[in-house]
Amino acid sequence: MKDQRRFLLVLRRMDVGGIEQATQTMAEALANAGHEVHVLVLKGTSQRQLASNVHVHHCDVDRTSRRRWGLLLHLADRLFLSPLIKGSGIVWRGKRCSAAFRNIVAQLEVEHGRFDMILMRGQGAFENLWAYNDPRTWRVVEAITGRFANTWRGRWLTRVLYQGKQVISVSHGVEQSLNEYLEERGVQLAAHEVIYNAVPIHKLQQLADHTVSAATTRPYLVHVGRLVPVKNQARLLRAFHLAIHQGLEHDLVIIGDGSERKALESLSQQLALENRVHFLGHQANPYPWVNQADALVLSSDFEGLGVVLIEALALGTPCIACDVPGGVSEVLIEEQRRLLCAPDDQALADAMLDATRYPLAVNPQWLSRFTEERVVQQLLEITA
Incomplete structure (x- = not known):
């Protein structure tokens, strides 16, 4: 070459x-x-x-x-x-x-x-x-x-x-x-x-076709991430609890593991969400669950970019996220901004209800900034 x-x-x-x-x-x-x-x-x-x-x-x-x-x-x-x-x-x-x-x-x-x-x-x-x-x-x-x-x-x-x-x-x-x-x-x-970090879009789409056991018989929202304080899954659970009381019929599937897992499972029990929240732990291939979800939810206090959002969009899954410092607002653009909310429990609950009542179609053009080809070319330009 x-x-x-x-x-x-x-x-x-x-x-x-x-x-x-x-x-x-x-x-x-x-x-x-x-x-x-x-x-x-x-x-x-x-x-x-x-x-x-x-x-x-x-x-x-x-x-x-x-x-x-x-x-x-x-x-x-x-x-x-x-x-x-x-x-x-x-x-x-x-x-x-x-x-x-x-x-x-x-x-x-x-x-x-x-x-x-x-x-x-x-x-x-x-x-x-x-x-x-x-x-x-x-x-x-x-x-x-x-x-x-x-x-x-x-x-x-x-x-x-x-x-x-x-x-x-x-x-x-x-x-x-x-x-x-x-x-x-x-x-x-x-x-x-x-x-930006690159996302292997075609590879993800292939991984998403793998067969996995159903997490729930209900339609569901999905969260993927390490269970650590900065991801603030406690906010996610509290918001989900509020959304249920406002008519949300979806379950919540949480994929990931980390230092906060026991505390989060305990909070789920305190909120009487045991039958609606499903902790699947770490999954080497979470993409089939993301692909089948009605939306992905991100509750972080900070995201450098929010690659999990890009991955979800690559599978045609719309995203709900808190508008926090970092790159989240750079990923969720145009119509997707409707599901970008303030970082508080009620705002996140409202976004969940909005996403499920008025489903959003993902525009494939939103992904063009994150393709491997684009990012490789940018690296080559600064090595010249």
């Missing part, structure tokens, strides 16, 4: 979360477009099966960095530096991990050739590799996690992570939040682009 390029995608772990899914989608999209793609996992083994045309490498960069002088820095950090300057562990760890990573990249390039672009995703990768300052490197920001207070220490740590870096935000909402956060702390980026 005449214009073939070589990419290295780096993340701390390859588990089942959104960052990992976005990384897999991007890696496979680039590989399917004819480029050479390598994924480097910095800790643990991959829990995902990537396509055969993607090269996957594993190296525990933290452990590797504790050799020779790195061990001395590690001990100095644990015994003196971090106790002296609280929260500074990322500085010293990042110095030694970045040095080890530089050697890892050099070895990969000896074996496979020079990389045209290095993409880092996730706070863990940012913190461990902040001192790796190669002009080919871009850091993909899904959300501003690990915010530091606007104190001298917080400003210093923010500079460590972001000063002079090249950043890709996954939505204009994330871009705005990051710019405001950095401006308050006097930090400047070298470059800042917005590129």
Whole structure:
């Protein structure tokens, strides 16, 4: 291939979360477009099966960095530096991990050739590799996690992570939040682009055709996401309870697992929703349930982009969501904005009733911004 390029995608772990899914989608999209793609996992083994045309490498960069002088820095950090300057562990760890990573990249390039672009995703990768300052490197920001207070220490740590870096935000909402956060702390980026996460639309449509057991005999709404505080499924349950008392005849299917599951199941019992709410836990393929739902509901307090919304739209399933910081309002456009509501129980209940009483037809053109082809082309443009 005449214009073939070589990419290295780096993340701390390859588990089942959104960052990992976005990384897999991007890696496979680039590989399917004819480029050479390598994924480097910095800790643990991959829990995902990537396509055969993607090269996957594993190296525990933290452990590797504790050799020779790195061990001395590690001990100095644990015994003196971090106790002296609280929260500074990322500085010293990042110095030694970045040095080890530089050697890892050099070895990969000896074996496979020079990389045209290095993409880092996730706070863990940012913190461990902040001192790796190669002009080919871009850091993909899904959300501003690990915010530091606007104190001298917080400003210093923010500079460590972001000063002079090249950043890709996954939505204009994330871009705005990051710019405001950095401006308050006097930090400047070298470059800042917005590129949405890609969604493998045709692959999702194929997965949605798989046969699964029915969650309920009633028509239903579906929620897919980790059961963690930021997703605020407690709001979802309270709103669903209100909607039932206002005439909603649908059930609610919740797909996902996480730290809040027991509390949410307890809340469901307190609201007497046991027969109307169905917790299915983590599902490797949630798309058949999304495909058969009358609408998907998202109750988050923040979404960097809201990929689950795009996935639902790809299956022709309309979406109900709270209008919160991040990229939700960039996904739900035109007629879909009718189902974008304030982040409170009654507003979400009203949106559920609206969606079921006046069904919305999904316009396939809403998805054009999130195709693999579009996102790959945007990446190629900034590597030129």
